Amino acid sequence: MCGRYASSRGPQDLTRLFDVTEWRPEETLAPSWNVAPTDPVYAVLERAAREEDGGEVRRELRALKWGLVPSWAKDPKAGARMINARVETVHEKPAYRRAFAKRRCLLPADGFYEWDPVTDETTGKVRKQPYFIRPADGEVLAMAGLYEFWRDPEVADGDDPAAWLTTCTIITTEATDAAGRVHPRMPLALSPDHYDAWLDPHHTDTAGLRALLTQPGDGRLTALAVSPAVNNVRNNGPHLVHAAP
Numbered sequence: 001m002c003g004r005y006a007s008s009r010g011p012q013d014l015t016r017l018f019d020v021t022e023w024r025p026e027e028t029l030a031p032s033w034n035v036a037p038t039d040p041v042y043a044v045l046e047r048a049a050r051e052e053d054g055g056e057v058r059r060e061l062r063a064l065k066w067g068l069v070p071s072w073a074k075d076p077k078a079g080a081r082m083i084n085a086r087v088e089t090v091h092e093k094p095a096y097r098r099a100f101a102k103r104r105c106l107l108p109a110d111g112f113y114e115w116d117p118v119t120d121e122t123t124g125k126v127r128k129q130p131y132f133i134r135p136a137d138g139e140v141l142a143m144a145g146l147y148e149f150w151r152d153p154e155v156a157d158g159d160d161p162a163a164w165l166t167t168c169t170i171i172t173t174e175a176t177d178a179a180g181r182v183h184p185r186m187p188l189a190l191s192p193d194h195y196d197a198w199l200d201p202h203h204t205d206t207a208g209l210r211a212l213l214t215q216p217g218d219g220r221l222t223a224l225a226v227s228p229a230v231n232n233v234r235n236n237g238p239h240l241v242h243a244a245p
Contacts, residue, residue, distance in 0.1 A: 001084045002143070002170050002187045004230065005112040006033040006132070006241055007042060009140065014061055014108055017140055018044045018195065023061035033110075033240040036233040037083045041066045043147060043168050045105040046199040057201060062147075064105075068169035069150040070095045076150055079167050085146060087173045087188055087213050091206050096169070099146035101204050106195065107143040107170055107187075110134060111241065113230055114183035114223075130230050131182045132241045135189075136222045143187040144171040144198065144213060171213065182223055188213055189220075 008031035011023050029040055043064045048057045067079030085096045111134025118129045135141055147168040155163035175186040190198055194212045197203055230240045 001172055001183075001185050002112050002114075003037065003083065004233075005035045005143075005187075006110040006134075007031070007035050007108060008033060008110055008238070009108060011042075011061055014042060014044070014140075018059065018061070018106065018108070018142075020044060020059050020061045022058050024063075027061075027063035029063055032236060033238055034230055034233060034236045035066070035109075037067050038080055039066055040064065041107060041168065043105040043107055043145060044142075044195075044199065045103070045147060046201050048201055059199065062166065064147055064166045064168040066169075067167055068095065068099070068146060068148050069165060069167045071098070071148055071150055073150060076152075076165055076167075082169050084172045084185075085169045086185075087171050087210075090146070090171055091210060096146055099148045099169075100209065101206070102201060103147045103149075104198055104209075105145045105147045105168060106190065106199065107145045107168065109141040109143055109187070111141060112143075112187055113226075114186070116182045127228075128231075129244075130226050130228060131223045132226045132230075133182065133186070133221050133223045134241075135220060141187070141189050142192075142195065144190050145169060146171070173213070176221070186221075 040063045043062050046057050046059050068082040069076045069079040090096045091100050111132050115128040115130050117126050145168050150165040152163050171188045172185045173188040198212050225244045227244045229235045
């Protein structure tokens, strides 16, 4: 699974890296080296404008809440449990299949954290050693994701921005290379040549979409043992991704 990651790039970098044409300055997020479930996160997505506005598809950079809330959910609390969707079943599960067909996104990251149980040589106690796993070349990790809209019934006016909650989830796959030595699952990252097809809201062929979700090649990722300070979601800063002392 992926339960924590780092995202330090700002909107200027992300709009360039993903050819974004529209972003909202009021949604600018602070850099975070300890992104946790229910946090706001950057997502790259494509949406078609209304017919009266020309119907043009626009690539947007949006701030979404991590933890997908299905449109049919009675309340938004379900989102905290839906931070990951397994690639093997994402097209079939009721919570995700509609979003898989129509609302796909990319979640930019510097890398992600996983924990490996190790035995302390001095005490004999087992503890979880955190690792920061990132692309070996230092490039952005474009995690495949889904997003969904949830209508808050407590807000009467549907045109009020407060009436809508937009949430997302990360698609995970079997871990490979460095990540596989730490944890059996990992976020599924897409290569740049698959961005357009994945984000295209008019691309609804399930088989074609699943064909884009291939595992990354061997050697793409590197794992670094880091300080257990990352275990506490209140801790943040670039020191979290540095080698443990």
